[in-house]
Amino acid sequence: MQTDAVHVPTQPPRKRKRAVPASASSPAPSDPGISPANADPTEVIPSRADLFSRPRLSISRGPIFIPTAEGSEYCKTDLVAVNRIGFRYCPAGINPPGHVQPCRTIESNPTAYRVSWEDRSPSIKVTKDGLGLAGSIGFRSARCNAPVREGRWYMEVKILHGGGERLADESKREGAHVRLGWGRREAPLNGPVGLDGYSYGYRDKTGEKVTLSRPRQYGQPFNSGDVVGMYISLPPRRQPDPKDPHDPAHVKRERIPIDLKGQEMFEMLEYPQSKEMTSLMDYSAKSTSSVSVPSSKKTASGKIPERSGPISGGKPAQSSLRPLPILANSRIAFFVNGQSQGIAFDGLYDYLPLRQTDISRKGKEKKRTREGVKEHRENPFDDGTLGYYPFISLFNDACARLNPGPDFEFPPPPNIDALLDGTHALPDNPERVWRPICERYPEYMQEQWALDEHEEQDARAEVARIAANEKIEVEKQLLRAKKRQQAEERKRAKAEQAFQSDIQLMVHAPSPTLHPNNSAFGAPSPSPLRCSMAYDEVDPISRELSPLPSTTAENIQHNAGVHITNGQVMDQQHLYA
Numbered sequence: 001m002q003t004d005a006v007h008v009p010t011q012p013p014r015k016r017k018r019a020v021p022a023s024a025s026s027p028a029p030s031d032p033g034i035s036p037a038n039a040d041p042t043e044v045i046p047s048r049a050d051l052f053s054r055p056r057l058s059i060s061r062g063p064i065f066i067p068t069a070e071g072s073e074y075c076k077t078d079l080v081a082v083n084r085i086g087f088r089y090c091p092a093g094i095n096p097p098g099h100v101q102p103c104r105t106i107e108s109n110p111t112a113y114r115v116s117w118e119d120r121s122p123s124i125k126v127t128k129d130g131l132g133l134a135g136s137i138g139f140r141s142a143r144c145n146a147p148v149r150e151g152r153w154y155m156e157v158k159i160l161h162g163g164g165e166r167l168a169d170e171s172k173r174e175g176a177h178v179r180l181g182w183g184r185r186e187a188p189l190n191g192p193v194g195l196d197g198y199s200y201g202y203r204d205k206t207g208e209k210v211t212l213s214r215p216r217q218y219g220q221p222f223n224s225g226d227v228v229g230m231y232i233s234l235p236p237r238r239q240p241d242p243k244d245p246h247d248p249a250h251v252k253r254e255r256i257p258i259d260l261k262g263q264e265m266f267e268m269l270e271y272p273q274s275k276e277m278t279s280l281m282d283y284s285a286k287s288t289s290s291v292s293v294p295s296s297k298k299t300a301s302g303k304i305p306e307r308s309g310p311i312s313g314g315k316p317a318q319s320s321l322r323p324l325p326i327l328a329n330s331r332i333a334f335f336v337n338g339q340s341q342g343i344a345f346d347g348l349y350d351y352l353p354l355r356q357t358d359i360s361r362k363g364k365e366k367k368r369t370r371e372g373v374k375e376h377r378e379n380p381f382d383d384g385t386l387g388y389y390p391f392i393s394l395f396n397d398a399c400a401r402l403n404p405g406p407d408f409e410f411p412p413p414p415n416i417d418a419l420l421d422g423t424h425a426l427p428d429n430p431e432r433v434w435r436p437i438c439e440r441y442p443e444y445m446q447e448q449w450a451l452d453e454h455e456e457q458d459a460r461a462e463v464a465r466i467a468a469n470e471k472i473e474v475e476k477q478l479l480r481a482k483k484r485q486q487a488e489e490r491k492r493a494k495a496e497q498a499f500q501s502d503i504q505l506m507v508h509a510p511s512p513t514l515h516p517n518n519s520a521f522g523a524p525s526p527s528p529l530r531c532s533m534a535y536d537e538v539d540p541i542s543r544e545l546s547p548l549p550s551t552t553a554e555n556i557q558h559n560a561g562v563h564i565t566n567g568q569v570m571d572q573q574h575l576y577a
Helices: 275-279 358-371 416-421 437-508 528-533 550-560 572-576
Strands: 042-044 064-067 075-078 087-094 103-105 115-120 132-134 140-144 151-161 177-183 199-203 209-211 214-216 227-234 256-260 263-269 331-336 339-346 389-395 399-403 562-565 568-571
Touching: 087 115, 103 263, 103 437, 132 389, 151 177, 151 389, 151 416, 151 437, 177 227, 177 331, 199 339, 199 389, 209 339, 227 416, 331 416, 339 416, 389 399
Parallel strands: none
Antiparallel strands: 042 256, 064 075, 087 103, 087 263, 115 140, 132 399, 140 389, 151 227, 151 399, 177 199, 177 389, 199 209, 209 214, 227 331, 256 263, 331 339, 562 568
């Protein structure tokens, strides 16, 4: 019943708690820019019955481009799930009826090699073709939309605004800077490339190479207007050991389909940084079992020395740290306006996750059992997205534009490795041994769709296995019920047989005599009359009877209803007569 309008409460009413929505919310935190009215835009995809009413997309709806300024080509993106710390996303589409898996991997426009809409810092603004990038604050980074897992690949990046250059109306005294390089999934996006051991970078200001936040002399600086070529060479991908179920090279995906602002997305945990890689950032001259860590003491030139073997006087190696595998014959090199700067890095760290220890695996299996099916799980295997990505880092208002090929402003020689090794004497018509990175995107999508098909087959096999197990369990339950019924019937027949035997014994047994001492009236007891006539032993000398005890006489009179008068026994009938 509503309250009349004239009655005003003297105290403000207490706020009522909002009811929890019926659908489970995504474990990931909500986007920071979401309005309070829609505080939780991510929801787990509902049951399959509800999915058939949703449109089945082959291309993602997003993103929506919002220009940062009037007339600017650089935009921020809406209707897109930007990766956050610990979580990452990729577009998903509804599978048609008949599939076991509810969703599959789909593309987003433009369907070409470019910067990833999801895998970049929100501070990085982009152009609609995904090739132009612009910064706004301190170093923030973006990755492209397909990794390099093996082979030789090349691309170009043109510096539009960098090298410390300042705009006329810019108040930021540091100017604009660009760092370029290659990074893995574990490399953070809120810092520059080369911040840790998961990425390798090239600085515009000094021309230094940098990894683990340690700059080393490398090549020439580059500035606005320069074109930087990025080259990477990785060995063939290691195949998993079929006899080892815990080999990290096995491909397995852990992802949950969610609804994000009306768009289906796959949400998954990002690969965490390992303590072994984190320990490489320690400057306290501690040695590890995987790689030597340089001393924090600087040389006369003011630079930290290169890593060159174990450090004397350091603490013993930590046996708990796992070894860090190296990719053999792997290298990274850079070009500036077509001029090779030489090999920047070789012996890159393997991008596969480190093998879990038995203790860690058992602990996570227990936690997995407690969490349930719809909880995120840390993936100890390759999910098909691991590798080295082109990594672009922008400081302040720096701008850059990607050129994934196939046409380059400064094409490199057909055999870049031969040039780097100093053996570039080639025949007149040499065959190109590297590939433009634009060819990587369709290849990568084919790999993802093949994994989708593999997951669908595994899901069908799992459904068939569960159905077979349920059928066996039903048959066992029916067999147990049948055995219980047979046991009850045998028990019932036995009880009936015992009852019939008792009836037969009662029919053929002689009729009982109605006598107080008969067994039909209870256990036989000595006759009171017989007890009353029983005399004690007669003394052979006096030949006199021993007197009858008074208690015995009273018991006899009370129990048998008789009286003794002058040595004669009289019953009540004679007594009253």
